[in-house]
Amino acid sequence: MAQRRRKGRRGSKTDQEFVSEAEEILDRMRQDLADLNEERVAGDDVDPEVVNRLFRSAHSLKGLAGLFGFDPIQDLAHRVEDILDGLRLGRVRLELSVVSLIDESVHLFASLLEQIGNPDALAAAIEPIGQLAERIQAARAAPAAESEFGDLALDPSLLRALTEYEEHRLRENIRRGRHICLIDATFEIISFEEGLSRLTAAIREVGEVLSTLPAPGEAPEAQIRFSLLVASDAPASEVVSRLGLPAGAVRLVRAGAAAGAAPAAKAPAAPGALAPPGPAAESDEEATVAHRDASEGGEPESLKSISDTVRVDIHKLDELMNLVGELVIQRGAIGELVSRLSADAATARIGSDFAKVHKALDRKLRELQSAVLDVRMVPLSQVFEKVSRVVRRLRTDLGKDVRLELRGADTELDKLIVEELVDPLMHVVRNALDHAIEPREERIAGGKDPEGRIRIEAFQRGNHVVIAVSDDGRGIDTANLRSLAESKGILQPGETLSEREALDLIFMPGISTRSEVTETSGRGVGMDVVHTNLTALGGVVDVESTPGRGTTIAMTLPITLAIIQSLIVVVARQRFAIPLNAVHETLLIAGAEIQRSEGRELLNLRGEALPLLRLAAEFNLPASPPDAKCYVVVIGLGETRMGLLVDRLDGQQDTVIKPIQGPIPAVRGIAGATELGDQDPVLVLDVSALLAETGRRRDAS
Amino acid sequence: MSSSQSESGAAAPRWQDLARRAAERRNAEVESVAVRQLLTFVLDGSPYAVPVERVREIVRVRPITPVPRLPGDVCGVISLRGEILEVIDLRLRLRLHAGPSGRASRIIVVHAADGGVAGLLVDGVTEVLPVPEDALRPAAAAETGNVETLCVRGDRFISLIDLERVLRFDAQH
Numbered sequence: 001m002a003q004r005r006r007k008g009r010r011g012s013k014t015d016q017e018f019v020s021e022a023e024e025i026l027d028r029m030r031q032d033l034a035d036l037n038e039e040r041v042a043g044d045d046v047d048p049e050v051v052n053r054l055f056r057s058a059h060s061l062k063g064l065a066g067l068f069g070f071d072p073i074q075d076l077a078h079r080v081e082d083i084l085d086g087l088r089l090g091r092v093r094l095e096l097s098v099v100s101l102i103d104e105s106v107h108l109f110a111s112l113l114e115q116i117g118n119p120d121a122l123a124a125a126i127e128p129i130g131q132l133a134e135r136i137q138a139a140r141a142a143p144a145a146e147s148e149f150g151d152l153a154l155d156p157s158l159l160r161a162l163t164e165y166e167e168h169r170l171r172e173n174i175r176r177g178r179h180i181c182l183i184d185a186t187f188e189i190i191s192f193e194e195g196l197s198r199l200t201a202a203i204r205e206v207g208e209v210l211s212t213l214p215a216p217g218e219a220p221e222a223q224i225r226f227s228l229l230v231a232s233d234a235p236a237s238e239v240v241s242r243l244g245l246p247a248g249a250v251r252l253v254r255a256g257a258a259a260g261a262a263p264a265a266k267a268p269a270a271p272g273a274l275a276p277p278g279p280a281a282e283s284d285e286e287a288t289v290a291h292r293d294a295s296e297g298g299e300p301e302s303l304k305s306i307s308d309t310v311r312v313d314i315h316k317l318d319e320l321m322n323l324v325g326e327l328v329i330q331r332g333a334i335g336e337l338v339s340r341l342s343a344d345a346a347t348a349r350i351g352s353d354f355a356k357v358h359k360a361l362d363r364k365l366r367e368l369q370s371a372v373l374d375v376r377m378v379p380l381s382q383v384f385e386k387v388s389r390v391v392r393r394l395r396t397d398l399g400k401d402v403r404l405e406l407r408g409a410d411t412e413l414d415k416l417i418v419e420e421l422v423d424p425l426m427h428v429v430r431n432a433l434d435h436a437i438e439p440r441e442e443r444i445a446g447g448k449d450p451e452g453r454i455r456i457e458a459f460q461r462g463n464h465v466v467i468a469v470s471d472d473g474r475g476i477d478t479a480n481l482r483s484l485a486e487s488k489g490i491l492q493p494g495e496t497l498s499e500r501e502a503l504d505l506i507f508m509p510g511i512s513t514r515s516e517v518t519e520t521s522g523r524g525v526g527m528d529v530v531h532t533n534l535t536a537l538g539g540v541v542d543v544e545s546t547p548g549r550g551t552t553i554a555m556t557l558p559i560t561l562a563i564i565q566s567l568i569v570v571v572a573r574q575r576f577a578i579p580l581n582a583v584h585e586t587l588l589i590a591g592a593e594i595q596r597s598e599g600r601e602l603l604n605l606r607g608e609a610l611p612l613l614r615l616a617a618e619f620n621l622p623a624s625p626p627d628a629k630c631y632v633v634v635i636g637l638g639e640t641r642m643g644l645l646v647d648r649l650d651g652q653q654d655t656v657i658k659p660i661q662g663p664i665p666a667v668r669g670i671a672g673a674t675e676l677g678d679q680d681p682v683l684v685l686d687v688s689a690l691l692a693e694t695g696r697r698r699d700a701s
Numbered sequence: 702m703s704s705s706q707s708e709s710g711a712a713a714p715r716w717q718d719l720a721r722r723a724a725e726r727r728n729a730e731v732e733s734v735a736v737r738q739l740l741t742f743v744l745d746g747s748p749y750a751v752p753v754e755r756v757r758e759i760v761r762v763r764p765i766t767p768v769p770r771l772p773g774d775v776c777g778v779i780s781l782r783g784e785i786l787e788v789i790d791l792r793l794r795l796r797l798h799a800g801p802s803g804r805a806s807r808i809i810v811v812h813a814a815d816g817g818v819a820g821l822l823v824d825g826v827t828e829v830l831p832v833p834e835d836a837l838r839p840a841a842a843a844e845t846g847n848v849e850t851l852c853v854r855g856d857r858f859i860s861l862i863d864l865e866r867v868l869r870f871d872a873q874h
Contacts, residue, residue, distance in 0.1 A: 574766075574767065618769075619769030619770065620769060620770075621769065658784070658785045659785065660768070660778055660785045660786075660787060661784060661785060661786050661787065661817055661818055661819070662775075662778070662786055662787025662788075662789075662817065662818070662819045662820075663787065663789070663813060663817065663819050663868040663869065663870055664771060664772070664775060664787060664870050667768055667769070667770050667771060668770065669769070669770070670768065670769070670770075672785070673766065673778055673780070673785040675780050680763075680764030680765070680766045680779075680780065681766045681778055681779065681780040681785050682766065683766060683768060683778075
């Protein structure tokens, strides 16, 4: 993703965001203004779409400036929007004075943007706004003369339904001597949008659609009728034949001026359909040249825009992602068909051809998928910046000497995950600052560097990103943790825990390693929330600590939440999906290989004891006959591993995990469901919950 | 996707018919009494109803995936135009006799008070019925049961389901 920004620009990131977006808008305005002026000078008919675009640009600029709190810019944009609205509705005449007024405004906007990070200079730059505003006010005084539509063969009710803009366009087209006609079109209700947009596009080839209105009277069953008011240079009969409509569908409302009298310069004002814009740089240049007459010299503006990023609403990307997800599911259905065709001798030939096409489609889909995913990725640098701001402030507040080291700021993660990551990460870092790093005197007494160190390191590991926060502080006192857990009744006195399990106690609700409450880290509602939040994202937290030496908290997160590859397994004839990024390997074992220790089932996996979980028993499904061969899916996240016993493996599939909606919230062990081409949904296992569950069971036994 | 669309497309006119018939009847009603619109359906041979405004749509029975660890009266989840919804077997939920779903069986998708949705499996949908408020009688076990009120229709009673109660599951699973 292009993240280039010109160096040396003053102001904060927020200001920069505003500037880059505002510049895009100004660029469009310059281009449109140049087109508009060219048409005005050449005496051509003005393309209404150009004026509409300018109007929309000013409107967006107004909204944007409002959003970021740049009142003077918002105010100026509002006035420019006003005058463009007047132009659009025919209340303001298109004259040189108006064009140069807008042009001056655009220049003023640009100079305001230059000064955005510099309040003093901004105040000076704002000064000309007052004068300009007055002139804008004056420009929009005289309204155009009204003309009546008495000579039109139109139903008055239809005329009343026209908006002011549509009336203006009708008047304008009559003035230009174009033919006005009414086209009736009937569509199937289910597909009318498509049909209507096809018809509209066809009309735009020959003229302008002034208005689209629902036709009066009853439409036939399951159909819908529209009347389109159309202006065109060619007579109605030609319009009919070009559109391939029945002759009765078109009615002439007003005949245009004699052929030849109509302006022949450009083809009819076909918004957007004609006159493709030239290469951007070139037309930009024209824009500037065309407007120099109206603006005083000043320093030459850069023709290149400062940023070449496009801003997109994340929800639009979600929509796109969903569509891709559905395509992927459809592909699965095609794959099914392919194998059915290939299996039958009668269709095997076509089946193999089909398979080739399917493969090509498959490849392209994968490319599309990864391209869309790529757009969602943002570097962690944004989060890191926020964290270091907080660290700087806390360092002063707490009076601690701490050095913050950041590594891997360019590691990329899904935008949504990055958003969700901020709070947990901030919490872990605060904890380190507040609890882990000792006061200076204590560090010196312990023979440590008086300056503490907190390091945040991010790196990619397979389909995951690991973000590790490590400090060289006092480490976690597990004995202290134990006694606290016992006093809260979380742990039975005398219960044996491994060092690792003892450390994991910090993720239990209500545990805080410090007895007093501090403003920085709150009161023991910390690490358990971090744990919950990360689990919700499909991630895990691992903690490692050496007393006196320091602590490392590693958060492992999936790179994206969107489409994932899953392994499909079958248990008691029901299919389940396991996210492939949590699957390490699959094994086929004989029942006799399963060993038991303290009532738990284990497998000797290359010398390591792998705890096993029977999915059928876990989910109360009928168990498969004992001693049969069975499959073990080795799953794991972070450092923990576990083997799932299943009846059968059923291949890999692309899956889009969807939440289950209903009165019963989150079923433990189920992350959601997915569709695999056929209708019944397949449940997706929540690997981190299953891992946690076996951990708990181990504690309980 | 296409198959589910065509299916809901087939179901939609029927739903609209019901609504239109109800609207016509409503116009004929005397305006003075407040009227509630109820969607009536059959469970184990008896008439039941839910308020129309709580109904999002009515769909045919489709493959239901059982979900482990759910209470027994939840049959599982269905996929509806990309959404995954839990479906409650209303017969079991109301402690009626269990029965297989037949040709007339439908899933009524209702809005929960918390903004969520859920499917209710019923034996068959009957009609949309306008009922004046004064035809409603408190149910015998309104305090404890899943039926809020009874509605008199001729000499028959229609049980109006208390959706809040039906959709509330204790967090014991």
